[in-house]
Amino acid sequence: MPTLPNCRFQHAALVGKYHARGIRPVLEDVAHLLARSGLDVSLESETALATGMSDYPALSLADIGRQCDVAVVVGGDGTMLAIARELARYDVPLIGVNQGRLGFITDIQLKDVPSALPQILSGRYEREERAMLEGAVVRPLKDGGFETIYEGHAINEVVVSRGATASMVELRAEVDGQFIANYRADGLIVSSPTGSTAYALSAGGPILHPGLCGWVVVPIASHTLSNRPIVVSDAGTITIEIVAGKDASMNFDMQSLASLMHGDRVTVRRSAHKVTFLHPQGWNYYATLRRKLRWNEGVT
Incomplete structure (x- = not known):
């Protein structure tokens, strides 16, 4: 051999x-x-x-x-x-x-x-680093404080969504304490550039190059048609509060927590850790998009 x-x-x-x-x-x-x-x-x-x-x-x-x-x-x-x-x-x-x-x-x-x-x-390879999300679910206490009930990491996205039997949820979103919007929708996606070609893309979000330092916030089937995806800096903390709706759930990639309560807050920030991928020489992101999304169909 x-x-x-x-x-x-x-x-x-x-x-x-x-x-x-x-x-x-x-x-x-x-x-x-x-x-x-x-x-x-x-x-x-x-x-x-x-x-x-x-x-x-x-x-x-x-x-x-x-x-x-x-x-x-x-x-x-x-x-x-x-x-x-x-x-x-x-x-x-x-x-x-x-x-x-x-x-x-x-x-x-x-x-x-x-x-x-x-x-x-x-x-002989192309080395690439991808940002990760880290987040938590915090629950308000009677004394005015908060209790962390869940912590996790995600490479693609963090999703807060309605319960299986509920029609929609109402979510309040902030970045570093600055109010973005209240969303009445099936849910809200906070996606990394890596995850922008996953669930966020199917919900109408833009594709982000993996080298960008940003997250995309994408409403899922928003009741208000003017609620559009927005790209925000990954230097801040995104907070999503459950305002209304039954049995809301949260998902960090494939890790989920069900039955969130009104007042629960999901916080999302950039992780200190990154994922490193090694690709064959000559690999580039745009070629991957063309091939996987079939953008080159009909090109001679």
């Missing part, structure tokens, strides 16, 4: 969308490629358990953060989001192999793994 290029990394973690059909052979191929590249290879513990792969050590996400200097994620954007949130605090760079449907942030296709992955491992 041919020797692959010298690797600038030492210990790779391999994470898979372990419930996907046929994932084990894909993971085995990637693991063998990593090992042939001269890396120590470990599997994320749930990936190892679900696939039955036992040829490599299994590590928790915390141990991956402490022991590994790169992680290869095989799956869709949802898999990448879940792993990236956990590893961002350890500054572990991520390489995404797409086995999902869209693949905005898992950008190496399976057919390209044998050529693209060794190039990245040898140090």
Whole structure:
């Protein structure tokens, strides 16, 4: 078997969308490629358990953060989001192999793994950092104070939305204490540039380049047609207060909290941590948009 290029990394973690059909052979191929590249290879513990792969050590996400200097994620954007949130605090760079449907942030296709992955491992890549959101839900107390009932991080978005049986919610939004608007709507999205191509886009929000230092605030099915998306600086804190509506819920990417009460406040700010992605050389964001959103259809 041919020797692959010298690797600038030492210990790779391999994470898979372990419930996907046929994932084990894909993971085995990637693991063998990593090992042939001269890396120590470990599997994320749930990936190892679900696939039955036992040829490599299994590590928790915390141990991956402490022991590994790169992680290869095989799956869709949802898999990448879940792993990236956990590893961002350890500054572990991520390489995404797409086995999902869209693949905005898992950008190496399976057919390209044998050529693209060794190039990245040898140090020939495009490095990109993405901002993260962090936030909390605080609840008013009878003595006039507030109690924090939830804290979380998100890469895509924070969403406050109506309950399953309610018609709409009323939400009051502020930035650093400055009132923006009251929204009577199905909900409100606070999206990062990364998340601007996700739920916020389907709700009518603009696409933000990942290099921008801003968030987009997007109402969902607003009762007032003049309530439009707005882009705000990510240097401030966004506060969303539940004014009216039953069983409102909050979602940080895929982490949710249901049955918010009137007076509860969701606060959103920029996290001190960033997510680092490693892309194949020549990668650029605009090409990704053209390909994923099919902007190049009909172009000769």
